[in-house]
Amino acid sequence: xxxxxxxxxxxxxxxxxxxxxxxxxxxxxxxxxxxxxxxxxxxxxxxxxxxxxxxxxxxxxxxxxxxxxxxxxxxxxxxxxxxxxxxxxxxxxxxxxxxxxxxxxxxxxxxxxxxxxxxxxxxxxxxxxxxxxxxxxxxxxxxxxxxxxxxxxxxxxxxxxxxxxxxxxxxxxxxxxxxxxxxxxxxxxxxxxxxxxxxxxxxxxxxxxxxxxxxxxxxxxxxxxxxxxxxxxxxxxxxxxxxxxxxxxxxxxxxxxxxxxxxxxxxxxxxxxxxxxxxxxxxxxxxxxxxxxxxxxxxxxxxxxxxxxxxxxxxxxxxxxxxxxxxxxxxxxxxxxxxxxxxxxxxxxxxxxxxxxxxxxxxxxxxxxxxxxxxxxxxxxxxxxxxxxxxxxxxxxxxxxxxxxxxxxxxxxxxxxxxxxxxxxxxxxxxxxxxxxxxxxxxxxxxxxxxxxxxxxxxxxxxxxxxxxxxxxxxxxxxxxxxxxxxxxxxxxxxxxxxxxxxxxxxxxxxxxxxxxxxxxxxxxxxxxxxxxxxxxxxxxxxxxxxxxxxxxxxxxxxxxxx
RNA sequence: UGGCCCGUGGUGUAAUCGGUAACACACCUGGUUUUGGUCCAGGCAUUCCAAGUUCAAGUCUUGGCGGGCCAGCCA
Numbered sequence: 004x005x006x007x008x009x010x011x012x013x014x015x016x017x018x019x020x021x022x023x024x025x026x027x028x029x030x031x032x033x034x035x036x037x038x039x040x041x042x043x044x045x046x047x048x049x050x051x052x053x054x055x056x057x058x059x060x061x062x063x064x065x066x067x068x069x070x071x072x073x074x075x076x077x078x079x080x081x082x083x084x085x086x087x088x089x090x091x092x093x094x095x096x097x098x099x100x101x102x103x104x105x106x107x108x109x110x111x112x113x114x115x116x117x118x119x120x121x122x123x124x125x126x127x128x129x130x131x132x133x134x135x136x137x138x139x140x141x142x143x144x145x146x147x148x149x150x151x152x153x154x155x156x157x158x159x160x161x162x163x164x165x166x167x168x169x170x171x172x173x174x175x176x177x178x179x180x181x182x183x184x185x186x187x188x189x190x191x192x193x194x195x196x197x198x199x200x201x202x203x204x205x206x207x208x209x210x211x212x213x214x215x216x217x218x219x220x221x222x223x224x225x226x227x228x229x230x231x232x233x234x235x236x237x238x239x240x241x242x243x244x245x246x247x248x249x250x251x252x253x254x255x256x257x258x259x260x261x262x263x264x265x266x267x268x269x270x271x272x273x274x275x276x277x278x279x280x281x282x283x284x285x286x287x288x289x290x291x292x293x294x295x296x297x298x299x300x301x302x303x304x305x306x307x308x309x310x311x312x313x314x315x316x317x318x319x320x321x322x323x324x325x326x327x328x329x330x331x332x333x334x335x336x337x338x339x340x341x342x343x344x345x346x347x348x349x350x351x352x353x354x355x356x357x358x359x360x361x362x363x364x365x366x367x368x369x370x371x372x373x374x375x376x377x378x379x380x381x382x383x384x385x386x387x388x389x390x391x392x393x394x395x396x397x398x399x400x401x402x403x404x405x406x407x408x409x410x411x412x413x414x415x416x417x418x419x420x421x422x423x424x425x426x427x428x429x430x431x432x433x434x435x436x437x438x439x440x441x442x443x444x445x446x447x448x449x450x451x452x453x454x455x456x457x458x459x460x461x462x463x464x465x466x467x468x469x470x471x472x473x474x475x476x477x478x479x480x481x482x483x484x485x486x487x488x489x490x491x492x493x494x495x496x497x498x499x500x501x502x503x504x505x506x507x508x509x510x511x512x513x514x515x516x517x518x519x520x521x522x523x524x525x526x527x528x529x530x531x532x533x534x535x536x537x538x539x540x541x542x543x544x545x546x547x548x549x550x551x552x553x554x555x556x557x558x559x560x561x562x563x564x565x566x
Numbered sequence: 567u568g569g570c571c572c573g574u575g576g577u578g579u580a581a582u583c584g585g586u587a588a589c590a591c592a593c594c595u596g597g598u599u600u601u602g603g604u605c606c607a608g609g610c611a612u613u614c615c616a617a618g619u620u621c622a623a624g625u626c627u628u629g630g631c632g633g634g635c636c637a638g639c640c641a
Contacts, residue, residue, distance in 0.1 A: 143568045187569040198639035217641050319579040328577050450600045530601045557602045
């Protein structure tokens with residue numbers, strides 16, 4: 004298998020790790036982690052994070068842990084835990100033995116909470132949520148201290164233990180860190196670190212009715228696992244002081260958190276909440292709908308892990324909030340697919356062609372190259388006969404100057420077969436072209452004219468009788484606008500959903516060589532694009548997803564009005 | 567009128583201790599071609615602005631301007 008694995012460009016994180024290795028800051032260790040919350044499916048944005056954390060660890064012979072940040076049982080499910088593992092493996096990464104769950108640390112976390120209380124650095128607050136919100140202050144004004152802030156250690160200990168014992172209903176009390184209600188950083192204004200949630204957990208079942216918050220879990224989990232470089236996205240920058248505060252005040256091993264910008268892609272949404280909404284509201288067929296930017300959707304669409312990894316290597320890593328052109332993703336996809344996909348001929352919108360001077364009942368087996376990029380892929384036979392199908396858009400009755408395809412009186416080449424000339428056009432009562440009458444030149448067998456005459460166009464085709472029926476699902480961007488969040492008035496991002504993101508072509512014909520192809524098999528349909536077999540395929544009818552179209556200079560010319 | 571972070575071509579990135587802007591995508595030209603694909607050649611930026619330091623500034627300093635994030639008992 005030929006693939007193009009590009010090297011990741013230098014970036015500030017790599018530079019930092021290289022420096023740490025040089026100075027021996029972590030005794031030569033590199034331990035990173037990928038910490039998903041199992042509350043949804045992984046998407047292309049996660050792929051970037053995965054490539055960074057797993058990639059850097061691998062580069063330095065270190066390890067990258069898979070750790071589920073499962074501290075909120077209200078949102079988390081086993082289904083997500085399973086899909087996440089599957090997707091990371093598919094992407095090509097391996098966490099080995101290092102599969103962890105923050106929930107495995109709940110006992111330790113509880114002990115640390117007790118420690119903070121004993122040290123006078125945490126207290127139980129009886130204020131309701133609204134009151135806590137009110138007294139937190141605003142971005143420009145300091146917060147007010149809770150009246151419960153100075154309870155005795157004994158009372159705090161007692162209350163916290165009773166919270167754990169299930170004596171209080173949800174929302175009635177929380178444990179807060181005692182830091183600084185006047186801090187300009189909202190995260191430091193006595194953050195809530197434990198809340199009461201009488202909710203069964205996918206892993207710990209009903210053992211707990213209090214659950215630690217992210218801030219009280221993440222850094223400590225990193226610490227327990229002796230992570231060296233805790234790489235996360237920019238929105239956690241403001242949380243780093245808190246991360247550091249817990250490590251310092253607990254007196255535990257202290258990893259380095261470093262933030263980078265998350266991926267934004269044009270015409271795409273990468274927000275778990277919004278992706279969830281698309282699924283729940285039925286805008287797409289599920290998490291693995293081929294239009295979704297989820298790894299499962301992209302897999303079903305026909306993306307290769309290599310293409311995604313290459314993409315991630317090329318977008319770089321910075322602290323700048325950028326929006327990457329989805330064209331780059333499509334480029335790395337084509338680049339990979341071009342090298343590995345066997346070529347095949349398929350007609351998506353069939354137009355019948357009858358070769359009048361070709362013997363009735365005769366079928367010839369034409370030799371076709373499987374992959375011009377890979378001689379080792381060999382050749383195959385494609386049946387040719389008197390009645391064929393070509394693409395409707397490959398014929399024009401009154402073509403513009405630069406149209407190189409078939410038209411009345413024009414001669415073109417049928418790929419790997421013969422030169423044919425259109426002699427007549429058959430129409431229905433409505434005036435639609437329903438059939439072409441043509442003649443062929445027997446001397447051009449294989450596609451070359453012995454007399455050296457040239458044709459401008461080469462068309463793909465299938466034999467009417469020998470070809471197989473198929474359905475093709477043609478996808479376009481899920482959102483019409485480059486920035487789907489750009490809406491007017493009260494609209495939300497769904498207002499930018501592309502009504503033509505899925506176009507089903509149900510009367511397609513494919514050459515017989517693909518018979519029985521298994522779901523996931525990829526092909527290039529010559530002159531059209533890359534396609535893969537969808538699991539919806541049946542014995543009677545293959546269903547294909549268009550992974551990505553070939554570059555189409557002709558379409559571009561038409562669009563630019565240069566025709 | 568708080569704090570933190572960021573600002574290099576249309577886009578995304580690169581540029582060792584300051585040394586005279588590189589790569590990719592996109593776009594435009596042209597060439598090759600039995601895929602209007604691939605491939606090949608060429609074109610496309612005075613680094614947000616303004617001062618300052620320096621022989622020399624994308625890199626350092628100061629001041630502007632612009633953008634992002636933060637007021638969940640989400641992560």
